Amino acid sequence: MDNVFDYEDIQLIPNKCIVNSRSECDTSIMFGGFKFKLPVVPANMQTIIDESIAINLAENGYFYIMHRFNPETRAEFIKNMHSRKLIASISVGVKEEEYTFIEQLAVEELIPEFITIDIAHGHSNAVINMIKHIKQHLPQSFVIAGNVGTPEAVRELENAGADATKVGIGPGKVCITKIKTGFGTGGWQLAALRWCAKAATKPIIADGGIRTNGDIAKSVRFGASMVMIGSLFAGHEESPGQTVVKDGKMFKEYFGSASEFQKGEKKNVEGKKMYVEHKGSLMDTLVEMEQDLQSSISYAGGSKLESIRTVDYVVVKNSIFNGDKVY
Ligand SMILES: NC(=O)C1=CN([C@@H]2O[C@H](COP(=O)(O)OP(=O)(O)OC[C@H]3O[C@@H](n4cnc5c(N)ncnc54)[C@H](OP(=O)(O)O)[C@@H]3O)[C@@H](O)[C@H]2O)C=CC1
Ligand SMILES: Nc1nc2c(ncn2[C@@H]2O[C@H](COP(=O)(O)O)[C@@H](O)[C@H]2O)c(=O)[nH]1
Helix, strand or coil: CCCCCCCCHEEECCCCCCCCCCHCCCCEECCCCCECCCCCEEEECCCCCCCCHHHHHCCCCCCCCCCCCCHHHHHHHHHHHHHHHCCCCEEEECHHHHHHHHHHHHHHHCCCCCEEECCCCCCHHHHHHHHHHHHHCCCCCCEEEEECCCHHHHHHHHHHHHEEEEEEECCCCCCCCHHCCCCCCCCCCCHHHHHHHHHCCEEEEECCCCCCCCCHHHHCCCCCEEECCHHHHHHCCCCCCCEEEEEEEEEEECCCCCCCHHCCCCCCCCCEEEEEEEEEEEHHHHHHHHHHHHHHHHHHCEEEEHHHCCCCEEEEECCCCCCCCCC
16 A cells, blocks of 8 residues: 555645535435434444433434443343334444344344444454344344455455445554554554545445544545544543543543453453543534534535545645644
């Protein structure tokens, strides 16, 4: 792979504006047969989403993926979402008990609209076999498989039956995979996204490394249908992480799904725990993301999200922030 770059190395080039107001720009996206307000999904991590956030997101027209770290509650979760006439979107792993869980859902006719296979190294027979198992027992569910970082992996998971693949190994804020293993897309996630998207015949989710709202537009430009975000969603008042006060300032905890804290043991740890600044309500952030993306669309010279996909860009290595802080 030549010419790699990451989010902060890229600037998109504006086209002539065709709208009179940014409010005319439509940020919505069709994904898995449903329409969502934004091409954004909060990460399926324990400090990012819980059941009440999932309900809030679904009720307000946003996509969500519930995490898999309270496995015994998942069937009830699906029932609860469906009783409210909301989509059910869950995560699974690849261990033996997950196979039984999928079979149980089929027997009980509890069919989630979305199932995400959430594994660190998704280019594996373990994930391929789980995709096939889900497709055999729950053929109506839309299967998202990941995480991967190469076109070959995207093609293999798509061929196994995945309806979308999730790209990003190691670019996350609480990720230490890149440090502990030497592998991943950390530092060149945006280029990896482009590389994978070129091979994809189905939607791609860009996962990890989003640090500013402008990175959402850049992800769309380089091939993402959906963008998964952790750290930017960790600091809200409703975020499930603990709130702590340090020197009179409020913070929220944010920990990796492969952290010692999440796993309860120091085995194959590839994540860490950190604290992010407390920042008000989740809905305010989503509204701001929508407004910023509407503005991106207007700079792209269109009125729909699609217009971002074809804009020109320049690579300005590590210089776009010019020493400025983001906020
Ligand atoms: N996006 C990213 O960059 C990363 C994300 N994560 C997140 O951390 C969580 C834990 O992930 P994960 O450890 O996969 O989940 P699990 O701990 O549930 O592992 C799932 C299974 O995959 C096996 N496995 C995991 N990694 C590898 C590997 N590199 N090679 C071979 N087998 C492997 C595990 O076996 P065993 O443990 O015995 O090897 C286990 O049987 C997930 O939520 C994941 O999204 C973690 C790292 C990177
Ligand atoms: N290497 C690890 N990656 C992890 C872990 N827990 C989650 N993740 C990934 O990070 C993104 C969120 O990234 P952010 O930059 O938006 O904060 C998340 O969706 C996972 O793919 C982990 O323990 N190790």
